[in-house]
Amino acid sequence: MAKSENIPVPAVRRLSLYLRQLEAFNEDNRTTVSSRELGEALALSDAQVRKDLACFGQFGHPGIGYRVPELIQQVRRILGTDRISHVLLVGAGNLGRALIAFRGFAKRGFELVAVFDKDAAKIGEMTGGPNAIRIQPLSEMPATVRKHAIRVGILAVPAAAAQQAAEEMVVAGIRGILNFAPVTLQVGAEVEGASVDLAIHLEQLSFQVSGSPA
């Protein structure tokens, strides 16, 4: 039975990995999978897989394992990606444009419906590449957020502009920010933040590669 409280944060992170792997199994027409198989594909123990899933309900079938399509549906429901979520982007620079062209979002239940930039020269311009979309001024953000019921936004502006842009996103009604700028955003507790800093990931690898013995 679902332990509605006491859900470890790491378990939620792994839930996304389970979903990704389950979808891979599903495309290979696997119908069931055991906790051991799922764990092996993700370098986790079987017990870990079972404990994580047990946080949210009883999805397994003793002697059988987990039915792949069923579990996919359940995990999507838990993560809130069983319906399409509208997402916006602030910052149409190099990274922002790469994100617009990225086709991986739709597959996972996200649709990029609006792009904003501070630079007046970019406003109104259509971005190139696939999924082209019109760039709007920041002033239109509150209305667009309301219109499309957007809750999550991606922030891809230079470090110096990030804090202010984040504040404008919060004012516009954004509840979760995926931040690509190399700064720690100071936002209220009512807003969730997640950061991706490319240089930091390289640093971590650098440490691991230097530190481990040959």
Add this chain to the structure above:
Amino acid sequence: MAKSENIPVPAVRRLSLYLRQLEAFNEDNRTTVSSRELGEALALSDAQVRKDLACFGQFGHPGIGYRVPELIQQVRRILGTDRISHVLLVGAGNLGRALIAFRGFAKRGFELVAVFDKDAAKIGEMTGGPNAIRIQPLSEMPATVRKHAIRVGILAVPAAAAQQAAEEMVVAGIRGILNFAPVTLQVGAEVEGASVDLAIHLEQLSFQVSGSPA
């Protein structure tokens, strides 16, 4: 004194955050910082900051705090970024090109010195934008890795090509892979891996935004 063993993985992750914040303080010409101030800027407790740093040595000065330039130097040394590290990129698609144009690497001690792609049509082409660089065939990777003493590589190819590309990187001598493809790479224990999956980060935000009360 440095506890040369028993270094918590989370402490190493935070080390990169400390460095980033210290550099921000340094640009504001702050000369010293206390564990409390450093922690506040990163939403961590003062004790956490002290414990983390104490894993690697005694850098603080009682009554004063930490001297900013001194600590920056120490942390860089620990992370292995006190010298420039050469990095390669596999995959010159949308994301790859955005990474090539990204100026944030150099500031943190990384230099992108080579780009590889499987697509014969792209070979030899110079990428556009800043930091333009020639695209090489995968067959040249082993020689280039040796020539530039490259240890870390960025993998930015489609999911279906990622595993094979990763294996070629390992054969070429790469020791750490930063993977942007939405798959779990199966690599030997002698190779370090780190993954960035944009859809997964959005999923996590989606969960947090849905799950928390209004």
Add this chain to the structure above:
DNA sequence: CTATGTGAACAGCTTCACAGCG
């Protein structure tokens, strides 16, 4: 016999609280 779900044991990380130094 296979594979889940789960209490109990274990390990690891964080917080606390304070001695000690400048």
Add this chain to the structure above:
DNA sequence: CGCTGTGAAGCTGTTCACATAG
């Protein structure tokens, strides 16, 4: 005094081992 460094305590997450179900 202010602030670090650190043992001890507390807490959270993981692994183990087994009862249970198909």
